[in-house]
Amino acid sequence: MARVAGYGGDLLAPGIIAGVREWSIDYVAAALDTSGYDGGQDKTFLAGMREWSGTFNGFKDGAPLAVGTILAAEFQESGVVTQKWTGNIYITNIGASSSVDGLVIYNYSFQGTGAPTALPTT
């Protein structure tokens, strides 16, 4: 067992996107409520459809990505080949911010389309 330092990671889409500092992914399955009058007070559920989405952000370094773009993305947790998420994503939202004593920062939101083609293991 070993913990994983974030700084060894990366985001490729499919090449390196320069300036990225953080990424996050939410991979969720819908919980379909199957509770009925016959179940008493404890609710019951069935697993429904799955989807994944997330965000990434960092310093502006070159041309920003375009909203609506579909990308083959690879979210690396580290340099270890099994520690990554891959799949196709749509850029759904772009935000930019700037301050006089810092660098211009871009925030992106994305929606995964289809299943992730690779999920991280150990």
Place this chain on the structure above:
Amino acid sequence: MSIEAQGTGIKATILSTIATGLRVYATNEIPDTLELPCVIVMLGPGTYATTFDNAYDQVFRLILCVAKQDSPAAFNKLLDYIDHTGARSLFAALDADRTLNGSCSASKLDNHSGAGSMQWGRTVYLSTEFELQVWS
């Protein structure tokens, strides 16, 4: 670009605007004795791996020495270099090329320490220190 290249980039940027009357010592040419007035480019703190593609932040300390004693004329000369505009303004010189002669992505002369003194080789100089933030 390397830290050394940024040091020489700072020198080139300053001298491209303040062409006469000021000597600049880059990080790779720190002298034993100073010729005045001068700027000594010293290394400040830095931060590694600020992005996944291994960018880094580096602070440079620019020590400006104008005279060996605190005379009214020397103090006035110090003001010329500290001012944010003018022919001798270090801020204006560095702000004219924020890539520091192509050695970094961006930079900002952040602050100065005000009038003070600095000892170099047993000699005390009227001086101030600027802090230059550099983003690789």
